[in-house]
Amino acid sequence: MAVILNGTDSPYWDEAVQGLRHGKLVVFPTETVYGLGANALLPEAVGRIFLAKGRPADNPLIVHGAALDILIPLVSGFPECAAKLAERFWPGPLTIILKASPAVDKTVTGGLSTVALRIPSHPAALKILGDSGIPVAAPSANLSGKPSPTCLAHVVEDLEEKVDYIIDGGRCRIGLESTVVDLSGTVPVVLRPGGISREELEAVCGPVGMGGHRPDRFPKAPGMKYRHYAPDADLIVIESQEDTAGILAREAAKWMAKGKKVGALVYDETDCAADIVKKLGSKARPETAARRLFAYLREMDSRGVDIILVEGIPPEGIGLAIMNRLQKAAGKGRTR
Ligand code: TXA
Ligand code: MG
Numbered sequence: 001m002a003v004i005l006n007g008t009d010s011p012y013w014d015e016a017v018q019g020l021r022h023g024k025l026v027v028f029p030t031e032t033v034y035g036l037g038a039n040a041l042l043p044e045a046v047g048r049i050f051l052a053k054g055r056p057a058d059n060p061l062i063v064h065g066a067a068l069d070i071l072i073p074l075v076s077g078f079p080e081c082a083a084k085l086a087e088r089f090w091p092g093p094l095t096i097i098l099k100a101s102p103a104v105d106k107t108v109t110g111g112l113s114t115v116a117l118r119i120p121s122h123p124a125a126l127k128i129l130g131d132s133g134i135p136v137a138a139p140s141a142n143l144s145g146k147p148s149p150t151c152l153a154h155v156v157e158d159l160e161e162k163v164d165y166i167i168d169g170g171r172c173r174i175g176l177e178s179t180v181v182d183l184s185g186t187v188p189v190v191l192r193p194g195g196i197s198r199e200e201l202e203a204v205c206g207p208v209g210m211g212g213h214r215p216d217r218f219p220k221a222p223g224m225k226y227r228h229y230a231p232d233a234d235l236i237v238i239e240s241q242e243d244t245a246g247i248l249a250r251e252a253a254k255w256m257a258k259g260k261k262v263g264a265l266v267y268d269e270t271d272c273a274a275d276i277v278k279k280l281g282s283k284a285r286p287e288t289a290a291r292r293l294f295a296y297l298r299e300m301d302s303r304g305v306d307i308i309l310v311e312g313i314p315p316e317g318i319g320l321a322i323m324n325r326l327q328k329a330a331g332k333g334r335t336r
Contacts, residue, residue, distance in 0.1 A: 002027070002160050004152070005167045008127050016165040017131045025052060025162070027141045027155050028128050029169025030120040032093045032178050032194070033148035033294070034155050035064065035138030036163065037128075040074075046107040046137050052162040055144040060110035061137040062095050062118050062178075066130035071117045074135060076101045081205040082183050088204045091121035093174055093195045097182040108137050114184045124169040140177060145230055147294035147329070150175050154298060175291035176321050181208065193321040195290070231297040233263070233305045235330045237323070239312040248272045248309055255307045263305035265296050270311055276303060280311070286319045293322060297329065 005012050020026045023045035026037045036053065038045035040063045050057055065071040068086060072078060075098040082096055100115035109115055120126065129136055140148035143158045150172040160166070179194030181201060189209040190198055201208045238247050248264060252274040255262045264274035267283040278296045281288025300308050310326055313319040 002163045002166045004156075005165060007168060008124050010167075012165065016167065017128065019164055020128065020132045020136065021134055024164035025049065026128065027159065027163055027166040028125050028138070029122050029167060029172060030125045031122045031173045032120070032176060033150055033172055034141040035120075035125070036141035036159065037064070037136040037138040040104070040108055040135040040137040043105045043107045046105065049137065049139065052159060053139060053142070053144045055139065058110040060112055060116060061108050061139050062116040063104075063108060064118050064120055064125070064129055064136045064138050066126050066133075067119065070129075070133070070135050071119070074101055074104050074115055074117065075099060079183060081188060084204050085181070085201065086119070089196055090119040091126060092119070093121075093178040094118065095178045095180045097180065097184055097191070099184050114182070116180065118178055122169055124167055128167060147231065147297045148177055150291070150294050154295070157298070171291070173291070174287075175294060176318070176325060179321075182211070193324050195318055195321065197317050197320070230329045230331070231301045231308060233300055233308045235297075235308045235310065235326070237310050237312050237326045237330050240314050244311055245270045245272070248311060251309050260306040261304060262307045262309065263300040263303070264309045264311075265293070266311040267313070272309070274309065276300065276305060283313060286313055286317065286322060289313065290318050290322055293325065
């Protein structure tokens, strides 16, 4: 049973810091989603992350640090492009992949020769990382395959029995995982879209490729091959088009006529008759939908919905990240 810390003033803070240093599992909030952390320098502790989540061993972890000097020893070189991106976007929702140094154990990288790095910006994340003074391997703090957790209740639901400490940091500001950019090849490639767009990256370091769109040509984040972010209910995404509202209404009516309990996630501008309707916010502010999405998917499951219909959004900016997670949750692009 985990000890729950209500923020950085908790009387258990020092115990959690020492625990993390010495191999305990500590869940901490970040600005994207909650992370399930272990000392990246202790392979046995890192191994416990995979057990707790039920995560396949070939899916590598992101290593988090409070500052560059913690992360630099983990890479065999820090190219100019990495330095520029770090300067512009860290602390923040960007993960950078570089060639790993011998200091990184293969439990962290899933056997790859590269390692993923991030300095998150949530104050509680920076404090636990800073106070422990170590690199911390941390995937999202959900059971493998489930939507990532964006508040304490989600973490408790999935992992309370399996971790040692959980730090409550409130609701995550962004709500979707970080943008992952691979800098280990000749051209930077986005492997997972997130809050920082390709255009923002290109403004700092020149042309950037998109991994997800050309699976035949570009490498992928190993984790992207698994079904992900998935609620128990079947999820159907209605891609943004002229008559989205009409299509949603007909789909909802069809499934309800078959006796299914239907949940709909739609934008404020759209009306939809379903058993449960949740509003994702205005289409003009997709960041709101990003922040709410994973919580709503979990809520639909807890309310026993059979089919979740989700209104799509144009795949631009954070909209691309939203559509990417929805397609994964619907099981598209799955190779196993
Ligand atoms: O926002 C986030 O990134 C959150 C917070 C906790 O930082 N973390 C997160 O971790 O989403 P995770 O493990 O759920 O997703 C990491 C993704 C996976 O798809 C994984 O395959 C990919 O990054 N990845 C990690 N290391 C990699 C590497 N060396 N090469 C390619 N992909 C890698
Ligand atoms: Mg994850």
